[in-house]
Amino acid sequence: MKPIKDIFSSHIQGLYKGHEVDAPGSVQEGVFNQLDAINGSNTSGSASGGFTSKAVLGAAVVIVGFAWYLMPVSEDQVVVDEVEVVEELVVEDVKVVEEVAVTDAVYEVEAAPELVVQEVVEENVEISVEEQIIAEEEIENTVVTSDIEDVHPEVVVDPIDEDEILEEAVPTKDVIKTKEVQEVLEWVLPAKLEVDE
Amino acid sequence: MSVEPDILELIEKCKAGDRRAQFDLYGRFSGLMFAVSLRYTNTKIDAEDVVQNAWVKIFSKLDTFSENNSFEGWMRRIVVNTAITLYRKNKKHANQADISEVLATPADIDASKQCDFTREELENAISRMPEGYGVVFKLYVIDGYKHKEIAEMLDIEVNTSKSQLSRAKKFLQGVLLHMEQVATPRVDDHSNID
Numbered sequence: 135m136k137p138i139k140d141i142f143s144s145h146i147q148g149l150y151k152g153h154e155v156d157a158p159g160s161v162q163e164g165v166f167n168q169l170d171a172i173n174g175s176n177t178s179g180s181a182s183g184g185f186t187s188k189a190v191l192g193a194a195v196v197i198v199g200f201a202w203y204l205m206p207v208s209e210d211q212v213v214v215d216e217v218e219v220v221e222e223l224v225v226e227d228v229k230v231v232e233e234v235a236v237t238d239a240v241y242e243v244e245a246a247p248e249l250v251v252q253e254v255v256e257e258n259v260e261i262s263v264e265e266q267i268i269a270e271e272e273i274e275n276t277v278v279t280s281d282i283e284d285v286h287p288e289v290v291v292d293p294i295d296e297d298e299i300l301e302e303a304v305p306t307k308d309v310i311k312t313k314e315v316q317e318v319l320e321w322v323l324p325a326k327l328e329v330d331e
Numbered sequence: 332m333s334v335e336p337d338i339l340e341l342i343e344k345c346k347a348g349d350r351r352a353q354f355d356l357y358g359r360f361s362g363l364m365f366a367v368s369l370r371y372t373n374t375k376i377d378a379e380d381v382v383q384n385a386w387v388k389i390f391s392k393l394d395t396f397s398e399n400n401s402f403e404g405w406m407r408r409i410v411v412n413t414a415i416t417l418y419r420k421n422k423k424h425a426n427q428a429d430i431s432e433v434l435a436t437p438a439d440i441d442a443s444k445q446c447d448f449t450r451e452e453l454e455n456a457i458s459r460m461p462e463g464y465g466v467v468f469k470l471y472v473i474d475g476y477k478h479k480e481i482a483e484m485l486d487i488e489v490n491t492s493k494s495q496l497s498r499a500k501k502f503l504q505g506v507l508l509h510m511e512q513v514a515t516p517r518v519d520d521h522s523n524i525d
Contacts, residue, residue: 161383
């Protein structure tokens with residue numbers, strides 16, 4: 135059965151192979167009219183888009199022209215434009231220079247305090263030393279003055295008994311005692327000397 | 332299957348919008364495409380509408396055609412799809428009404444073994460076939476579509492496509508047998524007349 139069916143189908147296919155029927159002329163007209171309509175719609179679409187863009191461009195031109203008309207003088211306007219451009223350029227340069235200057239200043243500021251601190255320290259040292267010396271001198275003077283007033287009698291006493299003076303600071307009472315002792319000795323010595331002779 | 336060089340040149344010109352090339356391409360394949368359109372429509376007017384719309388699609392979608400395929404097959408598929416779209420739009424439960432008629436038709440496969448019928452006789456038989464079966468039969472037998480493709484095109488099940496094809500063949504063979512019997516009168520009839 136199957137081969138018969140295949141023969142049946144192949145026979146039918148053979149009948150229709152290359153089968154053509156002339157199409158009426160109206161079909162051809164309809165096809166290309168429809169294509170023209172499609173192309174026309176596309177063209178009109180692009181044309182409408184072009185019209186829109188032209189309308190926008192025209193409106194922009196009108197606005198710019200009106201603004202131009204409102205400007206006082208055309209030459210001033212040109213000069214203003216140039217000035218604006220120059221100003222912009224100058225501002226940019228200044229910005230760059232300022233940036234560089236700031237960085238340098240920062241470095242200097244960072245280095246300067248260190249140096250100043252060192253110098254200040256040195257000055258402080260010198261000053262302190264001098265002040266100390268001055269103070270010592272003052273102290274010596276005061277001491278000397280006081281000693282001179284008080285010690286003059288002691289200086290007179292020194293040849294009398296030097297060992298005792300060196301061993302301990304001699305108070306005035308002791309000096310007085312030594313004077314008394316010396317007076318005693320002076321009083322005693324002639325007797326002894328007289329005895330030795 | 333590659334496309335012939337002259338056809339390929341025509342296609343390229345048509346893509347560029349060359350109207351003369353479009354006329355040449357149309358003249359070269361218009362008869363073939365109109366025959367295909369006639370197979371899938373009930374009236375000549377419908378066939379003209381289908382082929383006109385199909386040609387517009389062909390010219391509009393030339394950019395999608397791959398040169399590795401058959402250009403004639405590509406155009407044929409567009410015409411068939413356009414016709415099927417019209418068929419689905421006009422379909423009005425024709426299949427269900429015609430089932431009883433098909434089942435009642437005597438299936439005499441042996442009478443069709445000779446396959447000596449002409450295309451006109453076959454078209455006459457197909458024209459008597461219920462529309463639903465006829466579409467499946469023409470798609471499968473004449474234009475070589477697969478059942479899966481037919482099912483997708485007609486929005487039916489694959490098994491439905493197969494059963495409709497089987498019934499269409501039985502119907503067609505019965506009609507062809509009847510036509511053959513009518514065309515060749517039996518000897519007994521002549522003796523009776525005499």
